[in-house]
Amino acid sequence: MPADDHHLLERRYRIMGRNAPLFYDKPVHLVRGEGVWLYDADGKRYLDVYNNVPCVGHCHPQVVEALARQAETLNIHTRYLHEGIVNYAERLCATFAPSLDAAMFTCTGTEANELALRMARYVTGGTGIIVSDFSYHGNSETLAALTTCSPTPEPLPAFARQIQIPDPYRDRQGRSDEELARVFASQVEQAVRSMQADGIRPAALLIDTLFANEGLPDRVPGYVEQAVRIVREAGGLFICDEVQAGFARTGDAMWGHQLTDAVPDIVTLGKPMGNGHPVAGLVAARAHVDAFGGAANYFNTFGGNPVSAAVASAVLDVIETEDLAANCRNVGAYVRSGLDQLKARHPVVGNVRSQGLFFGLDLVNDDAQNSPAPDKAKRLINLMRDRGVLISRIGRHDNILKMRPPLVFSKENADVLLTTLDDALAAL
C-alpha cells in the first residue's frame, strides 16, 4: 500500500473508528469513476464487477446533469406541491402489477423496509415478521434485530421467525423441484404456527426473491408462491425487498419478484434507484398507503424531493433508452457461459449461479462433500483486486463469489472479468 494511502487509512481509523467496514486486505483508495471503471489515487484502473448502486454506470452524464440542473433550480420537501415526484411516482408504479398503485419515498433501503414493516403491522394488526435465515434488510434497530446474515447473529426477537431458503446445489438431496418447494415452504407453515402458538399474529413475510444475501441460489419454481400463500392465509402481507434485485438487473423483468407468480403487497426499493443518490421508497396498494398514512402521519424530510425525483427519473430514462434489460440478458448469458467454462477447468468452482447481470460462484474444497471454501473465496477476491477487478463474496458460508456489475457491463468487460478470474483461480 502506498505511504499516502496508509496515512489516509490511519486518519480514517482515528476519525471514523477502527471498524467502519473496508473491502480487501489492502483497501482501494478511489478518486474517480466512469461507467464500469474505477480509478485509484495512483491512476490504476479497476473493472467494477461489484457495485450495483451505480446501476447505469459510475457518474453517468445524463444522471449527473439531471442532478445538477434540479439542484440549482429547487430542492425542497414534499409538503409543498411539485410535479417531479408525482411524475416519477406515476412512472414507477406503471412498472408494477396494477394492484401496486401508490408510492411513498424515503432516502435509503433501511428507511423503505422500516416503513414497509410499519405499514404491514398497521394494516394487518399483527406484529410477526418472517425473514430468511441468512438475510439483511437494513441497519436500524428493528431491522438489525431481524438481520440473520451477521457473522455473530443475535437471537431473533420474539416477534420474528426465520426460514431456510432452498439452495438446489446443496439442498437437493435427490428431490425434485416440486418436493424442494414443498419441503421448504413447510418451514413457513411452521413459522406461522410457532408465532400463533405464542399469540403473535403474522404481519409479513419479508424476502428478496432473488435471495442475493443467501448466495443467489438457483430459483425453485413455486417456492416463493407457496410461501406467500401460507403467509397470506395467516393474515400477513408479502413484502418484497427489491433493494438489490430491482431495476432490470435480472434481465428478464424490471423487478425480481416478476420472475415468480407472486405479486407482493408492498415492494421496497433502494440502492440502484438514484445511481448512488440517496433515494429509496416503497410501492403498495393505495388502500394500504392511505390507511397507514392517515394513522401514522408519516413524513420523510428528504424523501421524494425534486432532486431525488429528477435523479431517479434520469435513471429510468437511461435504463429504457440504453435498453439495459436487454444488455443484462445478453451480457449476462455471455458471462454465464464463460463462468460455466471456468467451472469445467477449475475444480474449486463447485457451482455457478446467475440471474441476468448477477453472478455467484460457489467455491468448494476438494473433498467428497464439496464443502464450502470461504478462505479460498477471501483469497480470490484479493487476488482479483490485485489484478484490477473488484468483486466480493456472500452466502451462509461466505464462500460464494458475488459479482454484480453496473448494468452497462459489456462483452469486452466480460472478457476482462473472465480472463482475470481464470488467472486468479489458477493462482489460488
Added chain:
Amino acid sequence: MPADDHHLLERRYRIMGRNAPLFYDKPVHLVRGEGVWLYDADGKRYLDVYNNVPCVGHCHPQVVEALARQAETLNIHTRYLHEGIVNYAERLCATFAPSLDAAMFTCTGTEANELALRMARYVTGGTGIIVSDFSYHGNSETLAALTTCSPTPEPLPAFARQIQIPDPYRDRQGRSDEELARVFASQVEQAVRSMQADGIRPAALLIDTLFANEGLPDRVPGYVEQAVRIVREAGGLFICDEVQAGFARTGDAMWGHQLTDAVPDIVTLGKPMGNGHPVAGLVAARAHVDAFGGAANYFNTFGGNPVSAAVASAVLDVIETEDLAANCRNVGAYVRSGLDQLKARHPVVGNVRSQGLFFGLDLVNDDAQNSPAPDKAKRLINLMRDRGVLISRIGRHDNILKMRPPLVFSKENADVLLTTLDDALAAL
C-alpha cells in the same frame, strides 16, 4: 387554487395517497428557489421563513457546484478509501468538545438517531430511553414508538419514559429559574426510578436542547445539566439531537448544546447538514464508535459517500466564509426586537421566544389564562401564505408560530416578515 395546481394535487392524491403531508389550506406549488425566496408555478414569490434544511439558502451556487463536481467525478460507498469523508469528519469533529472525536455517517436524522440509540444501548447494556413529552426524533419503527408530539400519541413502549420540559411562559408559577430547573429535573429522576423499578436499565436521555418541537421555550439555566447528570448517574448516556438546532442557527454557538454546560456522549446531525442533500450522522467518543462498530458491523450504503462529503463540506465553507453565525446573532436580534414590538401591539401574541434565527410566537386567546389559540395560529399561517410569507406552527397546543428561515436571512427580509406579520395579525 389554479386549475393546474388542482389537477396536480389530484394526481398526487392518487399516486402518493391522500395523507402525504401538505402545508396550508391551499398547497403551494413550487418550481424554483433562490436564497430565502421560493417561487410558485405562477411566478409568485414567497419569503421562506420556515425551512431550516436549505440553511445557507435555497440552491446556494457554491453547494450546487460542489455537488455537481463530485457527482461527475466519483460517488461510491465508504468500503473503499476516499479522502473527502475523512477530511469532512475531521473538520466536523473539530467543532465539538474534544471528547466528541469520531463520526459516523448516515443519510437522514432518523438513521442518525437510530444509530445513536443502538450505540447507547450497546455501550450501556441498558435499553431504557427518556424523551420529552412533546418530541419527535424520526420516522422508523423505534423512533415512531418514541414520538410523543403526534396528534394521536400511542402509549410509550415499556422501555421508554417521558418528561416534561419547563416552559417558563406557562410553567413558572412564580418560581425562580433554580426552582424550575430543580422541579423539572426531578421528573428525570422519577423516570429513572420508574425504569429501574421495572428492571429496565437506562440507556439514554434523547433530547434537542433547544426543544424546538416543544415550542422553543426560553431556556432554564441548569435544567439540561441536571437532567444529564441524573441520567449519567444511572448509567445512561446523553444523546443530543442537533437535527434542528445545529449548524450555527442559534448564533451563539455552532451547536445547540453548546449553549449549556452539558457535553453530550453522542450528538446526532441531520437536516441542514447538506443544505437539502440527504446527509446526516453522529459524533461521539471514538471509544463508543469503536466498541459499537466492532460488535454491530454497521454499514450505511449511501452514508458518507464522496458526494455527501463534498456537499456537507461546502455547507461548512459557506457558514464560515459568509459568517452566518454572526448573521444569526445580528438579524436574530433585529427580528426579536420587531417581534417584541408586535407583541406590544397585538394581544393575541402572548409570548415571544427566540434563539438566533429561530423564533416562536405563542398565540393566546383573550382570556385571563392566556389560553393557547391553535385556531388563530392555523389561520395566521394561511394568512401569511396568502401574503407571500411561509411559516408554520408547533408546540404542545399547536399554537406557537414557528419561524426558522435560512441562515442567510437579512434585515431587509426581516422587515418583510415583520410588516407582513403585523398585517396578518391585524387581519386575524
